[in-house]
Amino acid sequence: MQRRTMLRQAALTMAAFTLSRDLFAREAFNDPGPLPVEEMIRLGSNENPHGPSPLARKAMMDAVNTSNRYPWSTTSALIDKIAGMYGLKAENVVIGAGSSELLGLTAVLAALQKGNAVIPDPSFRLWVPAARNLGLEMRTVPLNQAKQIDLAAMKGKTDTQTRLIYICNPNNPTGTVIPAPELEAYIRQIPASCIVLLDEAYTEFSNEPSLARLVNECPNLVVAKTFSKMYALAGGRVGFALAHPQTIEKLKNLQPWANAGAGAVSLAGALASLGDEEFVRFCKKENTAARAVFCAALDKAGMTYIPSVTSFVYFNTAGYGRDVKALLESHNITGVRSFEEGSTWRRLSVGTVAEMEKVAAVLKS
Ligand SMILES: Cc1ncc(COP(=O)(O)O)c(C=O)c1O
Structure with missing residues (x-):
């Protein structure tokens, strides 16, 4: 191919890429005006x-240099650090590409058995289409007058066929939090046949503790957490779930392999952010x-x-x-x-x- 033709093609490809990227950004952020995304x-x-935290920025820049390698050692270090933070062991932790991946996998795990899922409404529903497509019947439970999750009403919708109960604490989009003792009592009375998916994406903003300390006693509890919110790494796509080792094993078995999710640079950023109190x-x-x-x-x-x-x-x-x-x-x-x-x-x-x-x-x- 002529050098000039090649250059022209490259220029066209770049132009097409830039255009489609712009259109995508517009659509994703529902940008109504002419301003570039970064000025809104x-x-x-x-x-x-x-x-991201200054420590995370530095770690991510350094990690670029070694990103020719699969990130085994960073993943292990991150898992150990997370386990230590929650008083758990490495076997209690699985890393995902954001907590979205782990919310989805938990829904898939629950849907392996026919039945229903109980979910407050409104709440975070990202995992719902996957669960529904796999055959779980969705039972939505309206929030109470104060727009708080109504645990008693959720209990009323739960039966022997309930495979999944989702609780977002604090709840998105309402911002309310169920105090830890109340939520712990609720979780403890859920039968072991039903997975409780506790989404703690925003716990760090509240003064309530994580309930991850319950996972060894409650093998049906999966606590999903993320680096996207308090740790400011939404674009990095790193999240994790904490659960009983047997439950973690089941979730891992639904992932292609340990390095399929978050990338080396993001994992390094996540690890460094945990050290930036x-x-x-x-x-x-x-x-x-x-x-x-x-x-x-x-x-x-x-x-x-x-x-x-x-x-x-x-x-x-x-x-x-x-x-x-x-x-x-x-x-x-x-x-x-x-x-x-x-x-x-x-x-x-x-x-x-x-x-x-x-x-x-x-x-x-
Ligand atoms: C309650 C809740 N859970 C999970 C997520 C997903 O976060 P990520 O996949 O970025 O970790 C979000 C994102 O907005 C959220 O609001």
Whole structure:
């Protein structure tokens, strides 16, 4: 092939790639305006607005140099570190490409037996299509008046055919948390034939402890956790599940192999973030301050909200008199999302203090 032809083809490929990437970004972030994605305030996916911890950034850059190798040693070191943090053993831990992978695999494991799954509504539903496609009947249980997960009502929907109970604590999208003693008592009375999938994606933002310490006593408990939120590695795709060694083995058997998921660079970032306690303290403090700015703005705008312990707030737009989503989008602030059909309740992620001050100013305008 002529050198000129080759160059032209390469240029066309690059142009096509750039175009499709732009279109994809537009669609993914529902960008209504002409601004490039990086100039918008994006508050739709509960991402940590501060970027990865300085230690994680350095570790990831260093790991680029050795990413010609499969990441066996980093995975082992990460598993050991996680096990130590939760007072567990390496056999209690499985790593995934984000906690999404492990939520999905747990749903698949549950669906190996015919039956039903009990899920609060609204809650995080990413694993639902897989479970439903595999034949699990979905039994949704409305939240109570205060938009909290109603454990008693969930118990009422559970029977001998229930294979999976999903609890997101704190709950996404409402930001409420079930106190650990209450949740522990509930988990302990679930029959061993039913998997309890406890999604702790946002526990680090709250003051409640993880319930991972129960996994050896409760082999039907799977605790899913992620590096995407407090540890600010959503793009890195690293998550983990903690469970009884026999349950972990079953989950691992559903993965192609140990290196199929998270990549070497991301694993190095995850490992380093666990050593950066200062970063976690900073993010928690900033999140609390930024959330307070947003809640004060909601108060002033006459909108009620559910007190949140997380990096997002669920609020009722009724009474504001304007379309909050359209208003914020007209100022390049995206992410107002609805989780209940026909309802006036919306969720917005908490960004930095400066970002939430901008949101406050727009709501006031
Ligand atoms: C409750 C909950 N669980 C799990 C996830 C998935 O996180 P990831 O796959 O990035 O670890 C999310 C992401 O928004 C979430 O909100």
